[in-house]
Each structure stands twice: as C-alpha cells, then as structure tokens.
Amino acid sequence: FDLRTMQLLSFIDKKTGENMISSPSAAFRLIHENLVHGMTAWRVGNAMLVENLNETRNVTVEKIDLTSVRKSVTYTLEFGYRSKLKVKVVLDDASEMLDFNVEVEFLEACEKDNIPQLNFIVPVAYGVANYRYDVPFGTIDRPAIKHDVPSNSYSVAIREDGEDKPSVMVVTDTKYGFRGADQAMAVSLIRATKDPDPYPEYGKHNIRIGVGIVGNAEPQTLYRVRSRFVHPLAIVSACSG
Numbered sequence: 570f571d572l573r574t575m576q577l578l579s580f581i582d583k584k585t586g587e588n589m590i591s592s593p594s595a596a597f598r599l600i601h602e603n604l605v606h607g608m609t610a611w612r613v614g615n616a617m618l619v620e621n622l623n624e625t626r627n628v629t630v631e632k633i634d635l636t637s638v639r640k641s642v643t644y645t646l647e648f649g650y651r652s653k654l655k656v657k658v659v660l661d662d663a664s665e666m667l668d669f670n671v672e673v674e675f676l677e678a679c680e681k682d683n684i685p686q687l688n689f690i691v692p693v694a695y696g697v698a699n700y701r702y703d704v705p706f707g708t709i710d711r712p713a714i715k716h717d718v719p720s721n722s723y724s725v726a727i728r729e730d731g732e733d734k735p736s737v738m739v740v741t742d743t744k745y746g747f748r749g750a751d752q753a754m755a756v757s758l759i760r761a762t763k764d765p766d767p768y769p770e771y772g773k774h775n776i777r778i779g780v781g782i783v784g785n786a787e788p789q790t791l792y793r794v795r796s797r798f799v800h801p802l803a804i805v806s807a808c809s810g
Contacts, residue, residue, distance in 0.1 A: 574596075577594040584735070587695075590691065591694045594690075595669070595780055596621050596624070596689070598689070598755075600618070601680075609763045609764060613717050629644060630642065630644045639660075641660070643657040651674075654673055657669075666798060672774070678771065686758075686761075690753055691780055692752060700713070700727065701725040701791070702747060704719070714750060715751075717747065736786045741778050744757065
C-alpha cells in the first residue's frame, strides 16, 4: 500500500511472482450520477464526475499491525459534506484474500443535478477477455459493459490467456451492483436517490469487500472462495467439561 493514499500499489501472486493489479488500485470513489433520466431509485445514472477519495482527501493511517498471523492496517478519511469512511484491511497468513472491513457514515443526499454514489474499484494488470459473475443457479460471463450489472456476490476478471490461469476476484458480503470494464472491476456500495425516498441509505453502514487471487476461474473454485468469504467460520470459546 501507499501509506499516503492507502491505495494498493502491488498485489503479488507468490506462486508465480506476477503482479496482478494495475497501480493504483483498491480505491474508494465518490461518483456524481446524472439524474436526467429519472427513476433514480432503480436506475444508476451516467457518471458526471468521478472523485478518487484516496487521492483527493486526507487519509489518516490509524494503526498498522504486521506482527500477528492476522495482519492489518486501519485508515480513515472524510468525504462529501460530512461523510466518514473507516477501513480496516486484513490479511491472514497463507490467505490469498485481502479483507476490507468498511465502516461508512454516509450523509450525502441528492443534489440539484446529480446523485452521489460511493464506489470501490480494482484495476487489474493483465488483459481481460470477459467478466464472470455469480447468478442464481450458476455463473454468467459478460463482456466489458460500462454500466452496472447484477451479481449475487462477486466479479472475476477472466484472463485473455485462459481461465485456468490466476485471476483477480472482487467479492462482497452485501452488495450486488458490479461493473466490469476498462480492465477493472467496480462495485457500487451506497448511493442516494431523489425519488421515491431521498434518504434511502442515509446513516451508518458496515460492508466487507474481498480482493483476492484465485488459482483458476472455474465455477467450483469461485464458489468455494466466495462461500468462505461470505460465510466465515464461526468460532466460539467454551470451557471444558
């Protein structure tokens, strides 16, 4: 990570030595959507302005822990009018997944000519043939499309040189609007609307986002990785006897 902006500068697959992301990556963005088409609760408008919050806002690194089996770094930033973002990035030993634990106090509302949206984007370093998403009863491959598409939990950038090669995966626990285009994967996290409710997601949110490397893009592999992230193992301490 760049400790000034907390953007990801490299993401090395230690099995191959390949850097999997295009730097900078894993950034939060504030997108101002055009609301000219109306139906803002159901329709994501075209981007009028895209602000990379990690670059334009003051990023404060609050804690770095690199000594345990669960390494982490925590940072905060403020954006918009009064909104706040706190991110704890966790990497467990032997894990191929960065776990972004995101706390958001989203206090943005519809403006006169635009809709604010909080977004997360991961550009990749290799050529992308298409993007694979999980849908009810299976997966679907879509070409690069510059608008949001539905997915149950993940997006994978399939390589041009074959889906049997390592690929980058973005998975979330509660978000379903993904976009694959321009050799990058993005996910819509929170957005305001104008109608029928002007404050549908106003307030505090907790979101988990995983950015990982999968050994191949076979559906069964993706299902296992996705399941481990969305449904983590629950551990309970108890006394003997």
